[in-house]
Amino acid sequence: MKEQEKLELLKDILYPEDRGQVEDISKRITLLELIINDQEQLAEKVNPLVDQKIDSFTKSIPDTLGPTITATLKKEIKNHKDEVVDALYPVLGKMVKKYVAQEIKVLSEKIDNQLSFIKRWKLRLRAIFTGKKEEELLLKELSSSKIEQVLLIERDSGILKASYSRTSSIDEEMISGMLTAIKTFVEDAYHKKNQNLELIEYENYHIHLQSFVTHYVAVVISGDYALKSKNKLQDLIFNFYYNFMAMNLDLVFTSKDRPKESKTIDKEWLEKELAESFGNAKI
Amino acid sequence: MQRSRKIVVLGHFGVGKTSLIRRFVEDTFSDNYKVSIGVHITKKVVVLNADDAVTFILWDLEGTDEMEQIRDAYLLGTHGVVFVFDVTRPSTFQNLIRDIEIVRQKIQGPPILVVGNKTDLIDLEKLEQQMLENTIPYDFLTSAKTGNEVEAVFLKLATLLNEDA
Numbered sequence A: 001m002k003e004q005e006k007l008e009l010l011k012d013i014l015y016p017e018d019r020g021q022v023e024d025i026s027k028r029i030t031l032l033e034l035i036i037n038d039q040e041q042l043a044e045k046v047n048p049l050v051d052q053k054i055d056s057f058t059k060s061i062p063d064t065l066g067p068t069i070t071a072t073l074k075k076e077i078k079n080h081k082d083e084v085v086d087a088l089y090p091v092l093g094k095m096v097k098k099y100v101a102q103e104i105k106v107l108s109e110k111i112d113n114q115l116s117f118i119k120r121w122k123l124r125l126r127a128i129f130t131g132k133k134e135e136e137l138l139l140k141e142l143s144s145s146k147i148e149q150v151l152l153i154e155r156d157s158g159i160l161k162a163s164y165s166r167t168s169s170i171d172e173e174m175i176s177g178m179l180t181a182i183k184t185f186v187e188d189a190y191h192k193k194n195q196n197l198e199l200i201e202y203e204n205y206h207i208h209l210q211s212f213v214t215h216y217v218a219v220v221i222s223g224d225y226a227l228k229s230k231n232k233l234q235d236l237i238f239n240f241y242y243n244f245m246a247m248n249l250d251l252v253f254t255s256k257d258r259p260k261e262s263k264t265i266d267k268e269w270l271e272k273e274l275a276e277s278f279g280n281a282k283i
Numbered sequence B: 001m002q003r004s005r006k007i008v009v010l011g012h013f014g015v016g017k018t019s020l021i022r023r024f025v026e027d028t029f030s031d032n033y034k035v036s037i038g039v040h041i042t043k044k045v046v047v048l049n050a051d052d053a054v055t056f057i058l059w060d061l062e063g064t065d066e067m068e069q070i071r072d073a074y075l076l077g078t079h080g081v082v083f084v085f086d087v088t089r090p091s092t093f094q095n096l097i098r099d100i101e102i103v104r105q106k107i108q109g110p111p112i113l114v115v116g117n118k119t120d121l122i123d124l125e126k127l128e129q130q131m132l133e134n135t136i137p138y139d140f141l142t143s144a145k146t147g148n149e150v151e152a153v154f155l156k157l158a159t160l161l162n163e164d165a
């Protein structure tokens, strides 16, 4: 069989109907991978059609045909950009989620622990006075929005420049890279609209992304994240960026008679300022 | 002080980009082919000597037969490139010089290391001979499966980046 024929055969097995439709890309890919990897399964399906040579053929599939199938699939993906973005968005979301979710668990456990002995007693007393359930008050406390983490990220490379973290646990450098990859993908796919990805949600957390020219700021928020919080948060971010980042732009705009002073962005100093700007802020 | 560098890994479909990274980062290998879609990010600290290390943020890009099709946006701010081909599939290296040229146009400046992978599947000496005869330029011949020369690629890159700094 020629490569093309093999491919046609496989395609027939894989997509008996609706060949042209990209309905559920990730499902298909999983199926493809399954079949490519599970040679026995493939042989079973193809056996009635082809002779024993199939055995050696299927054995070489991961190396030879796998990439060809991928190429075909990816061409198809390219021709259905919007559908693919829809299909991939959750996949990419999952990518972050996978890494973040387990960290979040650690995080929320830490939050629980932070409700110290005294705090519990305060709650208990408040419960007695207000007549509300202790759990109810606790929940309320936990659901108010809090800034968990602030990442200052170089826009192009996705390299983390500085961070503030209330209860550190996440690998911030990796998250910065991932956020940048997702942001790049989504923004590139919707290029025409010239929009910036602004919010990523997962479970009880929100990641607010605020883009500037050279850097962007990602803020991880736990609890409710309503419009009011968003406005407050944006003010905080803009203030921070104006005060500590935009001064690099001063270099461009300084008047002739004022000597140019170049300041290197020092990580330690930036992190101190980040903590000061975001650490005790209420949103 | 520890620096972070963005490294992108590129090449045709199924040449072993993901496997190389996995070997380098986790020191594992799997025969299963799991198609990459979009980008996958991993991180690894490369120790150069007692008081110098660099953090690699590795961008594992999906494979493509046409280097023109690589999303430029993914390549922004790149500090170093690993271009991988599959020594068992000529289609992945017969246009190597052109492929590299295209990548070079997209990423000007940073070092590009060219790596032939899956050497465990063929006779290494014959391969080297063949590469020489056909003047196929490469920097390393690796096997993600056995781990041969994998670390060397990234160490070399780290050293190159260190010289730049």
Ligand SMILES: Nc1nc2c(ncn2[C@@H]2O[C@H](COP(=O)(O)OP(=O)(O)OP(=O)(O)O)[C@@H](O)[C@H]2O)c(=O)[nH]1
Pocket: A062, A063, A070, B011, B012, B013, B014, B015, B016, B017, B018, B019, B020, B030, B031, B032, B033, B034, B035, B036, B037, B061, B062, B063, B064, B117, B118, B119, B120, B121, B142, B143, B144, B145, B146
């Ligand atoms: N024998 C052998 N097989 C390898 C080696 N490296 C990768 N493979 C196999 O080749 C197939 C493709 O490997 P991947 O690492 O997924 O290739 P990739 O370049 O990331 O593929 P895409 O991202 O889809 O373009 C898998 O079945 C791997 O197990 C190697 O060094 N030796």
Ligand SMILES: [Mg+2]
Pocket: B017, B018, B019, B034, B035, B036, B060, B061, B062, B063
């Ligand atoms: Mg891959």
